[in-house]
Amino acid sequence: MKEEIRILFTAIMFYTRIPCPSWVDHNEHYISRSIRYFPLIGWLVGAVVAVSFLLGDWLISPLTGIVFSLIASVLMTGAFHEDGFADVCDGFGGGWTKEKILEIMKDSRVGTYGVVGLALIFLLKISLLLQLVSLVGEFVLLATFVGAHAVSRFIASTVVFTHPYVRDNDNSKAKPVARQSGKFNLILAGVFGVLPVILLSLMTENYSLLGTIPLLYLVKMGLARYFTKWIGGYTGDCLGAVQQVTETAFYLFLLVIWKFTL
Known part of the structure; x- marks a missing residue:
């Protein structure tokens, strides 16, 4: 039980900016197993995002609430996944060989493709969430936030099990996660990732x-196939991009679905 608690805290430390006890460190053994709790982190982030939306909506308007929710998500994770998405936009937008793509993604600077990509995906999220709140109401939207953040993290985590990791350098922050394997991690991640969607379906009937x-x-699978075509697999930045794209999707x-079934 103590070891499982440590794995959970390692997941919180690795995937968020939430302060953790001093005995939690970047131990690769625990980081590699923490992927099982990646979708559970989505529950936590989604809950904070939902509260932030309620605050902004109560203070000013639904649009303000949506912007508050995006700010909360970025602050909770330190823009961990947004950074990966931007790097993927820069790398695949500006590179034409595997080596060049990886080199660009490794660069800490954000280029034109990354800026444009982030701007467009944030605008798309705002547009979709505005339509959702007008269609299904605030209460359902709160559950939607939790479901989106949980299931998108689960989908991103499956890349680790289905495609090869391509970086060989020891400096990559995602390498310990990429090393992990084991059906138990995948099954537990699946439970945490899919359950909020099931509950959302039950709640709305x-x-x-x-x-x-x-x-x-x-x-x-489409994104992973594209990554594999150009660089032979995935990197940590690719996982962040998959999370962002599937959350928006x-x-x-x-x-x-709601538009044609309500």
């Missing part, structure tokens, strides 16, 4: 929402 899970997996798929 719209079981068509469960169809978002295979759709998101198809999105992931979840809002999109929900909106389409």
